[in-house]
Amino acid sequence: MPELPEVETVANGVDARIRGDYIEEVWFSSKREPMNTPPAAMAKALTGRTIERVRRVGKHIVFDFAPDAKSDPVQWIVHLGMTGRLLVADPAVPRPLHTHGVLVLRSGRELRFVDARRFGRMGIYLVEDTKEEAADLRGFQGPGTEPLRISRADFRKLFHGRRTSIKAALLNQSLLHGVGNIYADESLFRAKIRPRRMASRLTTRELDRLHGAVQTVLREAIRLGGSSVSDYVDAAGERGFFQLRHYVYMRTSQPCLVCGTAIRRTVVAGRGTHYCPVCQR
């Protein structure tokens, strides 16, 4: 599923392919449940714009457009949910099943939004502030911090007094943006912490290990193009490689790569959770 590294890979891939391109025509399926904009209004808002940049903010993909004297400055925000894909494709290639949106581009290519399970969301947001950092945090993105930018001290504070499992806290997007089920499990393994431990009971030393582990895991995953466990592919339809580096995620009953003990699976915070009972305390 798309988490921070996958979303970053998709955003970078889309950016590399269609930056500077012009949106000639837009279609959205009426089945699509938009984040904040009805399909027809979203199509109207996008048609005739020039794509200036595509980037990741949290688990969202943000499309910035070149200034346009005729209309208000807006951003198009896409969240891939579980199975959402953004694909840059040749129009001659048949549109896949569950294609819910298509942007026809002047370069002759199409940007397609494909989403089997329809957990993805998208919408148009006004850019209220010309400052980029401020724009990042308005409208579509709630409170919370980028895990790759947070300091050790601020990371400790996030979990202070949280009477919930550390796994639930890591998944909570109003604390940290972009960590999902795969990277929560992988980070906790590398920090040697059991997913069910209460966040407020972790020692400073453990929180510092976790801070380092989260950043290392996310950076490494970005470098390898994300994890392709089931559905995930990048903007060109290619799979990532980080699933080959997983220590615990979807490795139930297989030997721990560090100590050889069988990896266990339980449910924590309503999510399938994988850990090594020996390495993680």
Place this chain on the structure above:
DNA sequence: CATGTTTCCTGACAGC
């Protein structure tokens, strides 16, 4: 307010 639970949705897969 903080935290836990349910819901949305379809493909994949187990079992009969």
Place this chain on the structure above:
DNA sequence: TGCTGTCAGGAAACAT
């Protein structure tokens, strides 16, 4: 073979 049932999960909505 083909049917039915179960599971996967991000995040909003709802309940405690």
